[in-house]
Amino acid sequence: EFVLTQSPATLSLSPGERAILSCRASQSISNYLVWYQQKPGQAPRLLIYDASNRATGVPARFSGSGSGTDFTLAISSLEPEDSAVYYCQQRRTWPPSFGQGTRLEIK
Amino acid sequence: EVQLVQSGAEVKKPGESLKISCKGSGYSFTTYWIGWVRQMPGKGLEWMGIIYPGDSETRYSPSFQGQVSISVDKSISTAYLQWSSLKASDTAIHYCGRLAVAPAPSPALAKNYYYYFMDVWGTGTTVAVSS
Numbered sequence: 001e002f003v004l005t006q007s008p009a010t011l012s013l014s015p016g017e018r019a020i021l022s023c024r025a026s027q028s029i030s031n032y033l034v035w036y037q038q039k040p041g042q043a044p045r046l047l048i049y050d051a052s053n054r055a056t057g058v059p060a061r062f063s064g065s066g067s068g069t070d071f072t073l074a075i076s077s078l079e080p081e082d083s084a085v086y087y088c089q090q091r092r093t094w095p096p097s098f099g100q101g102t103r104l105e106i107k
Numbered sequence: 108e109v110q111l112v113q114s115g116a117e118v119k120k121p122g123e124s125l126k127i128s129c130k131g132s133g134y135s136f137t138t139y140w141i142g143w144v145r146q147m148p149g150k151g152l153e154w155m156g157i158i159y160p161g162d163s164e165t166r167y168s169p170s171f172q173g174q175v176s177i178s179v180d181k182s183i184s185t186a187y188l189q190w191s192s193l194k195a196s197d198t199a200i201h202y203c204g205r206l207a208v209a210p211a212p213s214p215a216l217a218k219n220y221y222y223y224f225m226d227v228w229g230t231g232t233t234v235a236v237s238s
Contacts, residue, residue, distance in 0.1 A: 033222040036152075043202050044144075044152065045227035055226065087152055092221035095168035098152045 001091045002026055006099035014107045019075040021102045023088035028068045032092040035073045038101075039084045048073065048084075073077055081105050109133040111141075111203055111229035120191050126189040127232045134162030136184035137161040138217040140206040142225060143177060143188050145202045147199045157206065158186055167222050193236045203229040 003026040009072040013019055014048060023033065046055040048064035061076045074083055083106040088099040114128040120227060129141065143155040156167040160179045167177070176189040205224030211220040 020183050044225075045228065046207075046224065046226050049207065049222070049224055049226075088151075089224060094166065095170075096155045096169075096223040097154070097188065099153050 002029060002092060004087075004090055004097055004099035006088055006102045008025045008102060009100075010103045010105065012105040012107060013078055015078055015080060017078050019073075019082070019102070019104055021073040021075075021086055023066075023071040023073070023099050025069045025071075025090060029090045032090055033064070033066065033071045033091045034091055035062075036087045036089065037084045037085065042104050044087065046100055050092075071101050072074040075104075078104075078106055082106060109227050111205060111227055113201075113203060113229040113232045116233040116235070118237070121174070121192075123193050123236075124191050125193055125234065126187050126191070127201060127234065129186045129188075129229050130202055131184045131186070131205070133144055133207070137175075137181050138210060138214065140185040140218075140221050141179070142204050142206055143175075143186075144202045144204060144225075145171075145199045146202065147196075151201045154223075155188070155201075160186065161218060164218070194234075195236050195238075196221055197234060200233050202230045202231045 005024045007022045023032045031051040035052045036044040038044040052064045063074045065072050085101045085103050112130050137160045140157050142157040145153045155171040156177045157166045160181045179186045202234050204206045205227040207222045207226040209220040211217040
């Protein structure tokens with residue numbers, strides 16, 4: 001079973017700042033890592049797949065990196081609408097598993 | 108526009124049965140796997156299972172095997188998630204989603220060219236189970 005651990009649990013930043021969210025896998029998942037954004041009361045939205053590929057329509061300020069066990073989602077120049085919970089998910093094996101999420105608050 | 112529209116919120120008692128739905132539109136429903144994800148109140152996300160509408164092949168996460176049933180009616184582009192006897196612990200938001208695909212050499216092989224992540228999500232169905 002692949003366990004994903006996200007850090008920090010909560011991040012509070014101001015508009016215009018840069019956010020760095022981390023996701024660590026319990027064992028190597030190559031680059032089979034996906035990031036989703038979930039705003040309150042909404043379904044998750046696909047942001048990044050295969051560690052670094054932005055999904056259609058995702059702004060360029062979102063970027064992903066990493067391979068093996070350590071992954072990062074970076075959001076440059078934060079905007080108020082980036083306030084959400086961000087989940088990573090491994091797609092390496094069945095069943096896929098999610099991290100517990102990082103809550104990003106925009107001050 | 109690709110859409111997955113789910114059925115409305117449900118309030119049920121323990122022991123009752125329930126079937127919720129997920130209707131796809133704007134794409135070839137039979138050639139994309141559909142998955143179901145659970146989100147318990149204030150908690151994270153969990154994969155429950157997936158189904159291929161083209162032939163109804165189904166796969167369940169071990170945690171949900173025997174607890175729920177996933178089915179599909181491809182004639183109306185609708186997937187279902189069903190419980191035969193609800194428990195209070197089934198209280199959650201349930202999302203359906205379309206699994207992303209890779210280009211297939213031919214339509215007949217589309218079933219095998221998919222990834223374990225969702226590129227389109229449904230609207231979500233809240234299920235509340237309480238006596």
